[in-house]
Amino acid sequence: MDEKEYIARRVAKELHDGDVVNLGIGLPTMVANFIPEDIEITLQSENGFLGMGPAPEKGDEDPYLVNAGGIHVTINPGGVFFDSAESFLIIRGGHVNATVLGALEVDEKGNLANWMVPGKMVPGMGGAMDLVTGAKKVIVAMNHTAKGNHKILKQCTLPLTAVNAVDLIITEMGVMEVTDKGIVLKEINREFTVEQVQAATGATLIISEDLKPIEM
Amino acid sequence: MNKLISVEEAVNMIQDGMTIMVGGFLGCRNPYVLVDALVAKGVKDITLIANDTSFPEVGIGKLIVNKQVKKLIASHIGTNKETGNQMNSGELEVELVPQGTLAERIRAAGAGLGGILTPTGLGTVVAEGKDIITVDGREFLLEKPLKADIALIVGAKVDKKGNVRYKKATRNFNPLMATAANIVIVEADEIVEVGEIDPDDVMTPGIFVNYIVGGNA
Numbered sequence: 392m393d394e395k396e397y398i399a400r401r402v403a404k405e406l407h408d409g410d411v412v413n414l415g416i417g418l419p420t421m422v423a424n425f426i427p428e429d430i431e432i433t434l435q436s437e438n439g440f441l442g443m444g445p446a447p448e449k450g451d452e453d454p455y456l457v458n459a460g461g462i463h464v465t466i467n468p469g470g471v472f473f474d475s476a477e478s479f480l481i482i483r484g485g486h487v488n489a490t491v492l493g494a495l496e497v498d499e500k501g502n503l504a505n506w507m508v509p510g511k512m513v514p515g516m517g518g519a520m521d522l523v524t525g526a527k528k529v530i531v532a533m534n535h536t537a538k539g540n541h542k543i544l545k546q547c548t549l550p551l552t553a554v555n556a557v558d559l560i561i562t563e564m565g566v567m568e569v570t571d572k573g574i575v576l577k578e579i580n581r582e583f584t585v586e587q588v589q590a591a592t593g594a595t596l597i598i599s600e601d602l603k604p605i606e607m
Numbered sequence: 608m609n610k611l612i613s614v615e616e617a618v619n620m621i622q623d624g625m626t627i628m629v630g631g632f633l634g635c636r637n638p639y640v641l642v643d644a645l646v647a648k649g650v651k652d653i654t655l656i657a658n659d660t661s662f663p664e665v666g667i668g669k670l671i672v673n674k675q676v677k678k679l680i681a682s683h684i685g686t687n688k689e690t691g692n693q694m695n696s697g698e699l700e701v702e703l704v705p706q707g708t709l710a711e712r713i714r715a716a717g718a719g720l721g722g723i724l725t726p727t728g729l730g731t732v733v734a735e736g737k738d739i740i741t742v743d744g745r746e747f748l749l750e751k752p753l754k755a756d757i758a759l760i761v762g763a764k765v766d767k768k769g770n771v772r773y774k775k776a777t778r779n780f781n782p783l784m785a786t787a788a789n790i791v792i793v794e795a796d797e798i799v800e801v802g803e804i805d806p807d808d809v810m811t812p813g814i815f816v817n818y819i820v821g822g823n824a
Contacts, residue, residue: 436776437706438632438633438635438776438779439632439776439778439779440775440776453775454635454636455635455636455763455774455775455776455777456635456775456776457632457633457635457776459632460633461632461633461634461635461662461686466775472773472775472776472778473778474710474773474778474779474780474781474782474783474810475632475658475706475707475709475710475778475779475780475783476710476711476714476782476783478707478710478779479706479707479710479711482707483707483725483727502730513684513691513694513703514683514684514685514691515659515681515682515683515684515685515703516682516683516703516705516706516733517659517682517683517685517705517706518682518705518706518707519705520705520707520708520727520728520731520733521705521706521707521708521727524725524726524727524728524729525707525727550731550732551730551731552731553727553729553730553731554729554730554731555730
């Protein structure tokens with residue numbers, strides 16, 4: 392199993408029956424493939440619908456239906472379309488149970504940076520600031536480091552997406568909860584030691600007394 | 608009153624320097640016919656309000672590539688490299704707005720509100736220069752209304768009174784923009800007689816729509 396699939400599979404375990412969930416572009420989108428069969432999740436798409444389904448068969452793309460990344464998708468039975476104000480009422484009003492996003496940096500205060508690198512990459516925040524501010528639970532799903540550089544830090548250095556917003560960080564190394572006291576390592580990939588996870592992290596981890604291996 | 612006009616008549620209302628809102632989400636869909644006519648006419652110095660700048664070769668992406676936009680107010684520009692290039696070279700002024708805030712600012716203008724209060728953007732560059740207002744002990748950013756001279760929206764089915772029904776994910780910003788501009792022009796995939804859209808199915812009441820042009824669907 393590659394790292395991205397490993398992370399996506401572990402994120403999927405955080406979702407509960409009946410949840411309304413918004414998945415970001417890239418790795419977070421993969422989470423949809425691993426939702427346990429015995430629970431029902433409703434996926435929300437920022438551009439204005441609930442009940443997002445998988446990509447259509449080639450040739451069946453609908454010119455009126457893309458996801459928030461501009462990729463053709465389908466809508467499941469029971470799905471519903473609406474305008475951008477209602478879409479963001481759902482997001483900003485706390486009606487999304489969980490949002491899963493990637494990050495450039497996360498810090499021990501739960502601050503998140505994932506929308507720009509000054510002078511290099513300024514794609515815009517799209518709906519990310521609204522999602523991490525409004526969703527009940529914010530899950531960052533990402534590789535633990537970027538080319539060996541720390542992404543989980545004591546303090547973010549890039550422009551922030553939101554302050555004190557992240558609840559959970561899931562990487563190929565472990566599952567970490569952001570608490571008032573700092574980042575708590577709760578689960579660890581058996582392939583790594585606690586020392587290795589700490590060395591790959593720019594903030595001091597609090598090791599849970601109840602540290603468990605990640606089970607799939 | 609007759610709201611049906613030609614694409615040429617529509618584009619003649621749009622002058623250099625105007626503020627224009629355009630509906631659509633990553634080109635799904637923009638009013639393609641009206642935008643192409645704007646490109647052909649070469650209207651300059653536009654202030655463009657839209658969710659994004661689409662892709663370089665699709666819909667409003669072409670307005671950027673053709674350097675017709677002076678200022679852009681949008682939530683996302685990552686799918687059109689030319690937008691970033693012009694922003695970095697200083698040719699194009701870009702105000703990036705969180706998507707939900709963009710929707711609410713437009714809605715506020717249409718609803719006659721003085722602005723909206725939201726926690727989105729607190730503690731980020733979005734908050735720079737804006738008032739922070741405390742309500743019941745919680746902080747919010749004051750975001751001001753956004754209005755335009757002209758809104759170009761796109762509907763799947765439009766009757767001759769201008770009642771609009773949108774299709775699937777193409778509703779997005781269109782119903783909001785229809786309320787927040789001095790002149791609203793809808794590009795219709797299909798134009799039908801009055802009464803052919805069930806009143807229960809109308810998503811933008813015709814009172815908001817000044818003119819209708821035929822699309823190319």
